[in-house]
Amino acid sequence: MIDQLPALIIVAPMLGAFLTPIIGWRYQHLCYPWTLLVLTIPLYSAVGALFKVIRSGPFGYNLGGWAPPWGIEYRIDYLSAIMLVLIATIGFLAAVNARPAGKTEFKGKEAQLYTLFLLQITGLLGIVITGDLFNIFVFLEITSLSGYGLIAHGEEGAPMATFNYIIIGTIGASFYLLGVGYLYMATGSLNIADLATILPALYHSKMILVGFAFFTTGVAIKMGLFPLHIWMPDAYTTAPNSVSTLIAPLMTKVAAYLMIRILFTLFAPDFAISVVPVATILGWLAVIAIIVGGVKALAQTDIKRMVAYIMVAEVGYIVMGISVMNRAGLTGAILHIINDACMIFCLFLTIGAISYRGHGREINHFQNLSKKMPLTMAAFVIAALSMCGIPPACGFFSKWYLIMGMITAGQWIFAATLLGSSLINAVLFFRIIEKAYLAPPESQGHNHTDHEAEEIERNDAPLSMMIPIIMSALAILLLGLFSGKIIDAVIQHAVPAIF
Amino acid sequence: MTEYFLAKYNFWIYVVLMMIGLYAMMGKRNLVKKLIGMNIFQTSIILLFVSAGVKKGGATVPILRHSDYGSVHAEHLIRVADYLNPLPHVLMLTAIVVSIATTGVALATLILIYKRYNTLEEDEIMAIRKDIRSYKTPRILRSKD
Numbered sequence: 001m002i003d004q005l006p007a008l009i010i011v012a013p014m015l016g017a018f019l020t021p022i023i024g025w026r027y028q029h030l031c032y033p034w035t036l037l038v039l040t041i042p043l044y045s046a047v048g049a050l051f052k053v054i055r056s057g058p059f060g061y062n063l064g065g066w067a068p069p070w071g072i073e074y075r076i077d078y079l080s081a082i083m084l085v086l087i088a089t090i091g092f093l094a095a096v097n098a099r100p101a102g103k104t105e106f107k108g109k110e111a112q113l114y115t116l117f118l119l120q121i122t123g124l125l126g127i128v129i130t131g132d133l134f135n136i137f138v139f140l141e142i143t144s145l146s147g148y149g150l151i152a153h154g155e156e157g158a159p160m161a162t163f164n165y166i167i168i169g170t171i172g173a174s175f176y177l178l179g180v181g182y183l184y185m186a187t188g189s190l191n192i193a194d195l196a197t198i199l200p201a202l203y204h205s206k207m208i209l210v211g212f213a214f215f216t217t218g219v220a221i222k223m224g225l226f227p228l229h230i231w232m233p234d235a236y237t238t239a240p241n242s243v244s245t246l247i248a249p250l251m252t253k254v255a256a257y258l259m260i261r262i263l264f265t266l267f268a269p270d271f272a273i274s275v276v277p278v279a280t281i282l283g284w285l286a287v288i289a290i291i292v293g294g295v296k297a298l299a300q301t302d303i304k305r306m307v308a309y310i311m312v313a314e315v316g317y318i319v320m321g322i323s324v325m326n327r328a329g330l331t332g333a334i335l336h337i338i339n340d341a342c343m344i345f346c347l348f349l350t351i352g353a354i355s356y357r358g359h360g361r362e363i364n365h366f367q368n369l370s371k372k373m374p375l376t377m378a379a380f381v382i383a384a385l386s387m388c389g390i391p392p393a394c395g396f397f398s399k400w401y402l403i404m405g406m407i408t409a410g411q412w413i414f415a416a417t418l419l420g421s422s423l424i425n426a427v428l429f430f431r432i433i434e435k436a437y438l439a440p441p442e443s444q445g446h447n448h449t450d451h452e453a454e455e456i457e458r459n460d461a462p463l464s465m466m467i468p469i470i471m472s473a474l475a476i477l478l479l480g481l482f483s484g485k486i487i488d489a490v491i492q493h494a495v496p497a498i499f
Numbered sequence: 500m501t502e503y504f505l506a507k508y509n510f511w512i513y514v515v516l517m518m519i520g521l522y523a524m525m526g527k528r529n530l531v532k533k534l535i536g537m538n539i540f541q542t543s544i545i546l547l548f549v550s551a552g553v554k555k556g557g558a559t560v561p562i563l564r565h566s567d568y569g570s571v572h573a574e575h576l577i578r579v580a581d582y583l584n585p586l587p588h589v590l591m592l593t594a595i596v597v598s599i600a601t602t603g604v605a606l607a608t609l610i611l612i613y614k615r616y617n618t619l620e621e622d623e624i625m626a627i628r629k630d631i632r633s634y635k636t637p638r639i640l641r642s643k644d
Binding site for chain 1: 521530533541546547551598600604607611612624631
């Protein structure tokens with residue numbers, strides 16, 4: 001049983017997804033507990049896999065018993081193990097959160113909601129766990145297709161945003177597939193570990209260079225890196241609240257994981273420095289992404305769209321950490337993948353809860369929200385402080401490592417951009433916190449203030465939304481407090497040894 | 500020069516198809532045309548992979564009859580050059596399924612869009628959405644009056 005854990009991580013949610021519509025055919029109300037039940041299996045297996053990796057190092061699993069270069073291998077090393085735990089945890093909590101909002105957003109289609117939900121998690125887990133390039137493409141498409149289906153159910157502009165996402169996302173996935181094709185034609189292998197041994201001899205072959213270019217562009221599209229981010233704010237803003245909590249934090253992070261895999265595992269780290277100057281290009285794109293994301297976020301009055309633009313900047317952080325190609329920078333990037341997933345998750349959860357209680361998403365209408373929804377707003381503040389990089393929260397530590405990486409590499413402009421972006425984040429979030437906590441109740445200027453004061457009554461999020469909100473806020477604090485331990489136990493092993 | 504193109508004509512067709520697809524996705528303003536462009540784009544990739552598995556000189560499918568390598572050492576009788584590489588073709592079966600699924604989802608989204616805006620021209624949809632955002636009566640309703 002223990003030996004089969006890696007397979008269970010994928011098989012359980014996938015089979016669960018196929019059984020969900022059958023259950024929902026007669027018993028729609030059972031789909032929700034069923035989804036939660038199914039999701040406990042990858043959660044348990046992922047935690048088990050992480051402990052196994054920490055105890056005895058990376059291990060592989062041959063799917064169907066076929067040996068690696070020919071068969072599909074599931075490869076679990078330090079990086080993929082911690083990503084698995086992250087995805088399984090956030091997936092589970094997002095599923096807990098999905099019920100109240102999903103009831104109205106997917107009226108009568110809850111079985112379909114949970115089916116796509118499980119497929120999405122299957123795809124995300126699959127990208128991380130598999131050691132086979134073509135398999136990654138298939139899981140990437142599973143993730144994207146279920147994501148399209150979920151996002152299309154959103155508000156007014158959702159179908160249009162979905163269509164744009166489909167077109168651009170397909171270009172991204174096709175570019176990735178082309179990259180796989182070129183590498184396969186040059187080497188005859190699809191296994192990442194096998195390719196990593198064959199490729200160094202071919203680094204100056206044109207075919208490999210073209211393949212590498214297709215890989216990076218394709219993954220950058222999926223990740224929403226600056227010039228290729230246009231689909232992202234629309235898609236994540238218009239997505240239903242019940243599913244944006246799942247798609248928004250994880251999709252970009254898994255694509256970032258993929259980029260680290262390609263740059264550091266598939267190709268040797270010095271390929272992106274000496275053979276083609278990809279690292280430099282990525283670094284400068286990241287600078288522009290951070291600036292554009294921050295400025296665009298400042299212009300928004302819709303809080304969900306604002307967070308979507310912040311995500312453009314956060315992707316920039318991760319890419320910047322990758323691009324400096326040193327130990328501190330990459331540690332910061334990996335830590336920021338984890339931390340940022342938790343922060344964005346917490347923000348989308350609180351936004352979902354605020355919308356669910358009918359307070360809308362316009363920042364100008366947030367007066368007294370701290371009294372109406374105290375716990376939700378407390379969690380929001382924790383996530384906001386973490387975004388600004390205030391010490392006990394986890395955002396500080398990843399930014400610390402990122403800036404250390406910039407300084408080690410001597411990239412002072414990068415470091416300045418990071419600091420400036422933290423200031424922008426502070427402005428962004430403090431104007432919301434000010435509205436919610438400090439704005440006077442009678443700010444509307446009407447004379448019936450007594451009446452309005454009476455109206456303020458506590459009406460916090462329902463329990464199934466509250467649990468994930470509190471858990472994610474706690475996770476932000478705990479990830480911050482134990483970031484040293486996480487780096488010692490896992491992340492320092494995930495960074496290539498040559499740094 | 501002609502020989503240069505003719506010798507690897509399948510790869511040239513792949514490039515041309517890919518460019519047609521990319522142009523349709525980026526340049527066309529009609530959503531169905533964009534979708535067709537996406538399909539052409541995906542087809543070009545399938546052509547590339549299938550070309551990669553082909554061998555010239557009468558190579559055939561890798562089905563080995565038992566009599567071909569019965570008693571003697573197998574490696575003396577099986578020449579790699581005689582057989583096609585089946586793996587790219589198998590990969591493309593999966594890619595075809597993926598592309599069909601994508602087309603299906605995209606068409607379903609187009610139905611949603613058409614139901615909502617009564618048009619599939621991107622410019623008209625943008626104009627309607629702009630009206631909705633600025634709380635005007637959408638153009639589409641005005642024209643009906």
